[in-house]
Amino acid sequence: MRCLACHDTFFEQPVWRKLLMLESPTKLCRLCELKLVPISGKRCVACSRSLDSLTQAFKNGDQCLDCLRWAERKDIGHLLERNVSLYEYNAFLKELFATFKFRGDVVIASFFAEKMARLYQKDFRGYxxxxxxxxxxxxxxxxxNQSSLLMQGWAEDQDILIRTTGEKQSKKNRKQRMRQLHQNPFSLREEAKIEQKNIVLVDDIYTTGTSVRLAAIVLKENGANKIASLTVAR
Structure with missing residues (x-):
């Protein structure tokens, strides 16, 4: 096997589930997979952030400071039911995403898509x-669209939302992202029917939660019921 991250050849131990094709072959070598940090321990109930890694000044009870700030926003703070993420966003994952998104190595998405599928079945079945x-x-x-590729093999992109701005979110700081709340870049396609549906937004990274909440505004205005988000990294 060739690792999707470091591109070195590696050999994995044969196990019956993989020999019987009940599990897909491993796509990352052991050393690279160890660089991914699954979110574990006590999490923020709203955004999935690890609370164990935060000092007391940045959390209160079962929520992080970011989500407490959102809760104070009576206009849109309640629109997102919750976010669930797989991994902490560290230097290794940042570089892996850069290779995937900006250098076009789209096969990397297949590694995360399988894990996103399991998380969807566990937390958002029916959405x-x-x-x-x-x-x-x-x-x-x-x-x-990297978000569409993260759904390959387990869901079909419904393509119901339109985005009008082309600015990179990764280039914006928190203040700039929050300013977007007054300039919503999302709209709903005319033919979309989402009344009373529960929707989970799929994306690669949850940073401040601004983008998914902007999308949630549009979905709520058009009759959606519950809205959550599922991301690779927090």
Whole structure:
């Protein structure tokens, strides 16, 4: 096997579940997979952030400071039911995402898609999965929507949301992201029917939660019931 991260050849121990094709072959070598940090221990009930790694000044009870701030926003703070993520966003994952998103190594998405599928079945069974869209400008430049690729093999992108701005979220600080609340880049396609549906937004990274809440505003205004988000990293 060749590792999707470091590209070195590695050999995995044969196990019956893989020999019988009940499990997919391992896509990362042991050393690279150990660099991924699954979110474990006590989590923020709202955004999945590890509370164990935070000092008391940045948490209160079962929520982190970011989510407590959102809860104070009576206008949109309640729109997102919760976010669930797989991994902590560290330097290794940042580089892996850069290779995936900006250098076009899209096969990396298959590693995360399998894990996202299991998390979806565990936490959001019955919810309609919707990939957070890119603007047309960004989609043409990149050639793919990373959020859609994270759904490959377990869900079909419903393509119900439109994004009008092409600015990179990764280039914005918290203040700039929060300013977007007054300029919502998302809208709903005319033919979309989402009344009374529970929806889970799929994306690669939950940072401040601004993007998924902006999308949630549009979905709520058009009759959606519950709205949550499922991401690879927090």
């Amino acid at each position: 309609l999965p919707v990939a957070l869209p890119l603007s047309q400008e960004r989609l043409v430049a990149r050639g793919f």
